[in-house]
Amino acid sequence: MTSRTTVERTSDTELVAARTLDGPARLVFEAWTKPELIMRWWAPASFGMTFLSCETDVRTGGSYRFVFGHPASEQPIAFFGRYIEVTPPSRIVWTNEEDEAGAVTTVTFAEKDGQTLVVVHDLYPSKDALDEAMASGSTGAWPEQFEALDELLATLGAGM
Amino acid sequence: MVQYQTSRLDAAFAALSDPTRRGVLERLGRSDASITELADRFHMTLTGMKKHVGVLEQAGLVTTEKVGRVRTCRLGRGRLEEEAAWIEGHRRLWEARFDALDRVVEDLKRKEKVDD
Numbered sequence: 001m002t003s004r005t006t007v008e009r010t011s012d013t014e015l016v017a018a019r020t021l022d023g024p025a026r027l028v029f030e031a032w033t034k035p036e037l038i039m040r041w042w043a044p045a046s047f048g049m050t051f052l053s054c055e056t057d058v059r060t061g062g063s064y065r066f067v068f069g070h071p072a073s074e075q076p077i078a079f080f081g082r083y084i085e086v087t088p089p090s091r092i093v094w095t096n097e098e099d100e101a102g103a104v105t106t107v108t109f110a111e112k113d114g115q116t117l118v119v120v121h122d123l124y125p126s127k128d129a130l131d132e133a134m135a136s137g138s139t140g141a142w143p144e145q146f147e148a149l150d151e152l153l154a155t156l157g158a159g160m
Numbered sequence: 161m162v163q164y165q166t167s168r169l170d171a172a173f174a175a176l177s178d179p180t181r182r183g184v185l186e187r188l189g190r191s192d193a194s195i196t197e198l199a200d201r202f203h204m205t206l207t208g209m210k211k212h213v214g215v216l217e218q219a220g221l222v223t224t225e226k227v228g229r230v231r232t233c234r235l236g237r238g239r240l241e242e243e244a245a246w247i248e249g250h251r252r253l254w255e256a257r258f259d260a261l262d263r264v265v266e267d268l269k270r271k272e273k274v275d276d
Contacts, residue, residue, distance in 0.1 A: 005258050007251035009243070017254040023265035027272075031264045041260035046253055118261075120254070134246045 012127035015103070017120040025111035028118060029089035032107065033058040043068060052076050060086050064094065101129035175219035180204070181212050185221060185235065192234040195224075 005019045021028055031037045035054040043051050049068035056064040065080040078098060085093035090109050096102035103122035110117045124130040175181055180202055187193060187201060199209035213233055216222035220237045237245070 005251055005255040007247055007254055009247060015250070017251070019254070019258040021258065021262055021265055023262075023269055027265050027268040028261070030268060031261055037264055037268075040264050041257055044253070044256035044260050046256045118258070134243060 009130070013124045013130055015122040015124075015130065018118065020115050020117045022115055024114060025109040025116045026089040028109050028116045029092075032092060032109075038066075042066070049077060058083055058086055058092070060084065062086070099133075101125055101132065103129075103133075171215075171219040172221060175215050175221055178212070178215075181216055184209075184212060184216065184233075188222065188233055188235045192232050195231045195233065198233065 005017065007015070007017045010016050031041065033056060035056050038056065039051045039054045042054075043049055049070045052067040052069050054066050056062070058064075060083060062083045063080065064083065065078060068077045068079070070077055079096065081095035081097040081102070083092065083094045084104070085091065085106075089111075091106070093104065093106045095104055101124065103124045106121045106123070108117075108119045108121075110119075124133065176185075183202060184198055187198065193201075195206060195209050195213060198204075198213070199206050202209065204212075213222060213224060216233075217224055220241065222233050222235060223237060224231050224233045226232075236242070
């Protein structure tokens with residue numbers, strides 16, 4: 001199956017993920033801003049972490065804090081930052097401050113015929129910062145081996 | 161892609177099942193080495209060592225680079241492969257997120273209809 005989700009490194013410092021969702025922008029925007037809704041989709045099983053808490057103050061200058069548990073870490077892992085621009089229902093910009101060289105993330109919601117194109121644009125402060133994030137997997141994508149291993153185990157389990 | 165990754169993992173396990181190849185990885189963990197050096201170290205013919213290195217290379221555990229007449233082996237995948245693998249991992253994360261988000265939006269739409 002061809003995937004509807006695209007991810008591309010568009011420059012030395014930029015990473016873009018995109019997908020069209022079946023729903024109006026105001027509902028997609030709601031799902032990106034209300035903690036109880038964010039917690040239902042931001043940390044899928046393949047993310048490797050589960051939500052412990054989720055706080056958002058979605059207005060320009062407001063802050064957010066997502067706290068996760070991970071089986072390999074005794075300490076909770078926090079992701080936090082500040083909303084630097086909030087324009088409902090079309091645009092949210094935030095910082096990722098858990099990492100000194102964290103990206104600035106811009107999400108845009110463009111509605112057309114009841115569907116919404118979501119574009120997630122990460123801008124890193126330097127080429128090194130993005131290279132480093134990719135080398136360490138620190139933007140939350142776990143090494144493919146673990147995912148493949150999970151799948152392999154699932155396949156093995158299903159075959160028994 | 162799933163198949164690609166699973167076969168990749170199979171290749172890695174198969175590559176690791178051989179004691180000589182595990183020895184080669186351990187040796188390369190200390191420093192890069194040429195095929196000739198590896199063949200000497202493991203008392204093998206060049207052809208035999210080339211085969212082992214080929215298996216490790218296929219599995220993405222080792223990369224080689226030929227400069228002049230010397231083929232140098234080092235641990236790990238090439239930078240471009242590494243980047244492609246990372247991008248694919250990231251895409252899969254977003255795919256899973258968007259799939260879940262789709263369901264949330266679907267729920268919100270349904271709720272709106274009920275409230276109307």
